[in-house]
Amino acid sequence: MNIEEQVEILMQGTEYGDEALKKAMTVELRARLLLAEKENRPLRVYCGYDPTSTDLHLGHTISMRKLRQFQDLGHEVTFLIGSYTALVGDPSDKNKARPILTEEKVAENALTYTEQAFRVLDHEKTKIRYNGEWLSKLNLVDLIRLGQNFTVQQFLARDNFSNRLEKGEPIYIHETFYALMQGYDAVAMETDVQVGGTDQLFNIIVAGRKLQEALGQKPLVGIITAILPGTDGVQRMSKSTGNIVPIISGANDMFGKLMSVPDSAMSLYMRLVTRWNPHEIEKIEKDLASGVFHPRDAKMKMSSEITAIFYGDADARSAQEHFIKTFQQKEIPDEMPEYKLQDGQTVVDVILAVKLVESKSKARALIDQKGVRLDSEIIERGDMPFPHKGVLQVGKRKFVRVI
Numbered sequence: 001m002n003i004e005e006q007v008e009i010l011m012q013g014t015e016y017g018d019e020a021l022k023k024a025m026t027v028e029l030r031a032r033l034l035l036a037e038k039e040n041r042p043l044r045v046y047c048g049y050d051p052t053s054t055d056l057h058l059g060h061t062i063s064m065r066k067l068r069q070f071q072d073l074g075h076e077v078t079f080l081i082g083s084y085t086a087l088v089g090d091p092s093d094k095n096k097a098r099p100i101l102t103e104e105k106v107a108e109n110a111l112t113y114t115e116q117a118f119r120v121l122d123h124e125k126t127k128i129r130y131n132g133e134w135l136s137k138l139n140l141v142d143l144i145r146l147g148q149n150f151t152v153q154q155f156l157a158r159d160n161f162s163n164r165l166e167k168g169e170p171i172y173i174h175e176t177f178y179a180l181m182q183g184y185d186a187v188a189m190e191t192d193v194q195v196g197g198t199d200q201l202f203n204i205i206v207a208g209r210k211l212q213e214a215l216g217q218k219p220l221v222g223i224i225t226a227i228l229p230g231t232d233g234v235q236r237m238s239k240s241t242g243n244i245v246p247i248i249s250g251a252n253d254m255f256g257k258l259m260s261v262p263d264s265a266m267s268l269y270m271r272l273v274t275r276w277n278p279h280e281i282e283k284i285e286k287d288l289a290s291g292v293f294h295p296r297d298a299k300m301k302m303s304s305e306i307t308a309i310f311y312g313d314a315d316a317r318s319a320q321e322h323f324i325k326t327f328q329q330k331e332i333p334d335e336m337p338e339y340k341l342q343d344g345q346t347v348v349d350v351i352l353a354v355k356l357v358e359s360k361s362k363a364r365a366l367i368d369q370k371g372v373r374l375d376s377e378i379i380e381r382g383d384m385p386f387p388h389k390g391v392l393q394v395g396k397r398k399f400v401r402v403i
Helices: 003-011 021-038 059-071 103-117 142-147 154-157 159-166 173-188 197-213 249-261 263-273 279-288 295-311 313-328 347-353 360-368
Strands: 044-049 076-081 128-129 193-197 221-225 373-374 390-394 396-400
Touching: 003 021, 003 059, 021 221, 044 059, 044 173, 059 076, 059 221, 059 263, 059 295, 076 103, 103 128, 154 159, 154 173, 154 249, 173 197, 193 197, 197 221, 249 295, 249 313, 263 279, 263 295, 279 295, 295 313, 347 360, 347 390, 360 373
Parallel strands: 044 076, 044 193, 076 128, 193 221
Antiparallel strands: 373 390, 390 396
């Protein structure tokens, strides 16, 4: 693959919110690739992940997919676990301060991250590092010297801070440390390229590049990926909104949730999550526009491709067959009543609320007999919080869409 083809692949799915900035990063990426080729060395590429929870969903993997593209092109990739930045909490996409995690909780969460990441990344080609290696060695004087490179105005100009300031909501001093810490990560690893979502634009383009330049390094190239919407096709994929596609819940679950994504979001999913190159995606879009390709078939192809990334071709084929049998062959009706899920409701609570059975004992009995399913997956316990929105099936013929 020549340099122009590499640039096309690596810039696919990027979003900077400013066309001039995108062009500048494209030019710098091309120059850095040419220099690496001339010097016969790989680029040093990284993305950081703060272990603030134990499980990853598809939205978390967008940057990993970009890292994998760099790996496939022969570059050196570091999966950086933010063992120290997680102690502060990233304020980038929040309208209030994140809760402070303990070191023990961060370590516990980090254990599951790498295992899940290797569903996307090449295990043999991935370096795993923890930013506590260098951040733990910084003293107060070091932090002051890092801070001298920035103004308070730069931080207050960020949307999340300016909005909070306007509303009279608190902005804590420790929140400004986060960008300094992340910027120093780039310095410590002598980074050529940093990958991150649009919520990381300030941390990467401003903090990382500025600190590298101040400390005598060549400023990194920021590859800023778009944010993946959830299964509703509108809001950012997030556990709090229940619109996620988990990456460890099984091939059938992943395939089914991907098939529920609205047609309007397919283009973004193809660009951000699949292994397809820009020309393959353009052909699918062209065939959809002309009517050659039915949206259902295109979504089936997309769902199969994404499921195969995480579970392999065989499981993806099996998941597609399961979906066709369960949904397309009318085992589940197209029309059914809807029920709006309430906070704190258990599985039994929902079954009773929609009057699919007469009593708690009958609901529990059906669950024990494996007669209750959510999106075709058997529910094992009735006292658990309702897992997520979807099609609830009680017995063979009773269905309700939980929204």
